[in-house]
Amino acid sequence: MPKRRNEPDSHRRNFLKGAGLAGAAALSPIAAGAQVSAPKQDLKAPAPGSKQIAVETLPPIKDLINQTSSGGDFMVDVLKTLDIDYLAMNCASAFRGIHESFINYGKNTKPEILTCPHEEIAVHMAQGYAKIEGQPMAMMCHGTVGLQHASMALYNAWCDRVPVYVMIGNIIEGDKRAPGVEWVHSAIDPAAIVRDFVKWDDQPASLQHFAESAVRAYKVATTPPMGPVLLSLDAELQENPVADAETLRIPKLARVVPPVGDAGALADAAKMLVAAENPVIICDRLARTPAGMARLVELAETLQCAVVDNAGRMNFPSRHPLNHSFRRSVISQADVILAIEMNDPFGSLHAFSDRIARSTRSTTKKGAKIITLGLRDTYLKANYQDFGRYQEADLAIAGDGEASLALLSEAVKRLVDDSRKAAYEVRGKKLAAARQAMVEQSKSDATVGWDASPITTARMCAEVYAQIKDEDWSMVGTSIRLSWPHRLWNFDKSYRWNGVSGGAGVGYNLPASLGAALANKRHGRFTVSFGGDGDFMFAPGTLWTAAHHRIPMLYIIQNNRAYHQELMYLTAMAARRSRGIENAHIGTTLTDPNIDFATVARGFGVHGEGPIADPKDLAPALTRAVAAVKAGQTAVVDVVTDPR
């Protein structure tokens, strides 16, 4: 355990404290009625004399007032080598030592602090940021109550396979804690509550230990399969002078090259895909970098096969003729299915019936061969069941999907001769035609209720797209089951989309969108996001962070005035029991009073529009909001919509 370094005579001082307490007890008047039977010979220290009492009642002679070095400064030196741009946090006494080092010694750059009014906001901002920027953000919080606030967001990041660099403050040694709050805010093992959903954690016992763990944490977090990591920083280490500066060393970070699948196995996969009559690629959290989408396009075009994108990342252009994400019947026709970086392949290859007797059935063709490629299975934990039901496979390849695609594509190209090319072209044309028919059907569906109030979600999305399609836009959030953008918008660049929450923890969307918007800001992109009213209410303080840090974002609230998915579940339960459903709104709706989100937004210092229930009013409101965003603000547009 670390020792205080600013008190060379600390042992003596502590000894005197103990003696003083014993002496004070001996001199105190005895409470009336108290039974005192301890014999004098049991005392461990003699009663102090007058000089000793004087020493104890005066300030320690050698209690230093100032220090010229600090562990916190060294920690900042270490963290600067990791090139982390931002540190999202809610301030807390448990990390006051390193906080002061960040702002004064580190000059609030690399990382720059983002002030967040809730730890969940800080983690979710980091999650959204990393998925656009490709680099982790740091977040910092109190080791007990702060981490408890942060925990749900960490679960989302874990399920979403996103690196978040978490640091918490703690006071390890009991005799160094002030009475009261510092005791209830300290823990023996503070990371325990999140250990099931962080990839790695440590509580360094020395500054050198910190240096090595800090670099290791970054390396672990950013090695696929990625995930959040956590370092618990002892307050003594953060705050006190550095006693052994000459011995400290910051290790070099070597970024891990993601593992590529076995060449022989990829060659076998290529043979199966090339020989297949109807191969289908299905993917989820595949693209880590812009190269991911390009490589998937290359493989799909070589094979002229359908791609079903579960949209965990920006994997495949939405308007590509081979994108059949909304024509999943292709899965049931496939004879070979290549599943890449799928979190839940079973769920995508089976239909589930949510009835009294719950059941599943396979949606794949009998005899279809299944190839899995990815790193999902290489790092699992047992408690939280985020891995889904076991999916059988005919060929399972452990390797990073994006990194392995290049090798797989080359193997496929070597096997495609001219006769196959001709057959593939025919297949591709059929797929393109079927996809175009699906698009026309979607557009026709969108016209129903076009002028209705509350506004249909199709109209809302079309109005928004009309305003932003000529910008260099990036859509970084969506409300539950809002599929219109992916059905009709042109997602053609790697930053057009960044996936969803991961753990389906509500409260993700607003802060994660803001984190993504921060990443987009430096690239001059226009950030747009949709979110539900229920999600918004979990962390509305995010808007203050948006205003304070001047982060531009167009945020559309799909305001159906309910936790609508839950309302529908309750309706289904009541219908199942034939009890009538008129009470299903109890506990599931957000009415009486209706929330005025535009006023809330303005209260936090951002632009607010709405509530807008008439579709005719939507375009002018969006025009004003887009102008505000282009001027550098976040703008909230409250659109009163039909439920879905």
Added chain:
Amino acid sequence: MDRLVRTILFAAVCGSAVVVAAQAQEAPRGDAANGKRLYLANYCYTCHGRVGQGGAYNGPAPALAKTAMPYEGLVGQTRNPSNDMPGYSAQVLPDQELADIYAYLQSLPGPSDPKGVALLKD
């Protein structure tokens, strides 16, 4: 997200199947105004939209505005739904009320030509 996209298509397919499978039969006389009240009061709109534009539950809920589904198909789907749609017994939603709802659905404007909607051209 995968479940979202997958179920959207599943329900669309189921909706079509109902249309095909149901026997064409003249619907009993229904009161469209009362049907609208019942459609809203019984929360049909929560999945299918207030104007029958469709929506989603566990999967997609098909559009019902001016549905091609015959009345008998609506009754069959309501009493013994083919997907995750909640089943509504006659005790909760009597046949006459279903007839009123059917009349309301038939009174709604169905889809129009998207080429006539400027915002859907791109």
